[in-house]
Amino acid sequence: MRRVVVAEVKREAEAVICVGLVDPHGRELPDWTPGSHIELVSGEWRRYYSLCGTRDDRNRLSIAILREPEGRGGSVHFHDTVKPGDVLHIAGPKNHFHLDETTTRYTLIAGGIGITPIIAMADRLKALGKPYVLHYCGAGRRTMAFLERVERDHSAALTLHAGDEGCRLNLPSALSSLAEGEQVYACGPERLLEALGSLAEKWPEGTLHVEHFTARSNILDPENEHAFEVVLADSDLTLQVGNHQTLLEALTSAGVDVPSDCCEGLCGTCEVAVTDGNIDHRDLVLSRTERDANDRMMACCSRAAGKRLTLAL
Ligand code: FES
Incomplete structure (x- = not known):
């Protein structure tokens, strides 16, 4: 987490503010690439926002926030409370939406x-x-x-x-x-x-x-999920994933360290290799061909289609 100071809050359009963030000591902020986002943190509120300023200005990161009264509360909180001089925290920048600069059009x-x-x-x-x-x-x-x-x-x-x-x-x-x-x-x-x-x-x-702004289909609804067994081939371990938990949660509780970030099936950080069993893919990362290959899955949201999966962990 990095401490930043709000340098500016500007109305950008109806229900949209642009927030400029700078280092408290006037130092340069990390470089970023188009498509990058930061996680903005204020107390218990944490939300992802894409960077939209100019990359030439290394002293400032800019984000735009749409006020969404019907949302989960984060945008309304930031709209109603953030003001110049506030100290906030950010994580990132990270980029899950890379621009391939090699193509022609x-x-x-x-x-x-x-x-x-x-x-x-x-x-x-x-x-x-x-x-x-x-x-x-x-x-x-x-x-x-x-x-x-x-x-x-x-x-x-x-x-x-x-x-x-x-x-x-x-x-x-x-x-x-x-x-x-x-x-x-x-x-x-x-x-x-x-x-x-x-x-x-x-x-x-x-x-x-x-x-995607948010994941669509990865909300865990225990009533409509089934429990399954996971065999960790490299660790000689078998775990049960209950209908109330994600595979990532089951792995973490068993002390198996799988990196994660968005926990919404958006970023690809929690990918694990699958050597046996059919996968119920629920992420927004893998392509059609990658899904059909049935050899990897996002542990934060995807599940077993059947009763058992074997992972190369
Ligand atoms: S943590 Fe981002 S896809 Fe799982």
């Missing part, structure tokens, strides 16, 4: 507050001189963060889709003619990412890269 799609990692990617692609198009969707201009910056810096690549102006994004037509090797990076609401996921089924694997 890019389509970037941002829905609402999903602009935060996407704007950093657009900045980078522009600096690299790579061809890209940027679709930015929102309910209306008043709700769309960084609109002025996006229009100023990326006007040649930008198509704005403001819902209240009647110009919604038509995904099939926007993505009807992907060039060979073109990659698509998207961040936004789950319905946008699901629609993209359906389209991507026809694309070459590895074309679509998405950042």
Whole structure:
């Protein structure tokens, strides 16, 4: 954990604030890459936010926070309490949404507050001189963060889709003619990412890269789970994973150290190798082919499809 001071809190759009964080002693902060996030910590509140400032300014990390009254409370807490001079803590930066800089052409799609990692990617692609198009969707201009910056810096690549102006994004037509090797990076609401996921089924694997705000299907509901047995082949150990616990929890309780980070199936840190048994994959990390291979799983959320799994642990 690193101590940081809130240098600025700025209204960025309706219900969106941009928070600038600096080192308490004026030192440089860690470098980061487009798609990176930090974990912002205030008392018991911990939330992940994508970095969206300019990488040239090594003294400041910037994040944007959408106030979500229907959410789990973190965004409302930060909106209502964070002010300049506050001391907060951060973990990271970490990047689970890497921009592959080697490809020749890019389509970037941002829905609402999903602009935060996407704007950093657009900045980078522009600096690299790579061809890209940027679709930015929102309910209306008043709700769309960084609109002025996006229009100023990326006007040649930008198509704005403001819902209240009647110009919604038509995904099939926007993505009807992907060039060979073109990659698509998207961040936004789950319905946008699901629609993209359906389209991507026809694309070459590895074309679509998405950042989910939250995991969808990994909430543990003991009434609908079954317990299973896990054999740790390398340790000569057999564990029971109850219907009320995750595989990661069972491993940790048994003293088996598996690194983890998001605990929501988003980051890939807790991957373990599987040598026997069928996996019920619930993460958002593995590709179709990787899932079908049935040889690795995310311990924080995925489970056994049957009664038993053997892990190379
Ligand atoms: S800890 Fe992030 S996927 Fe499991």
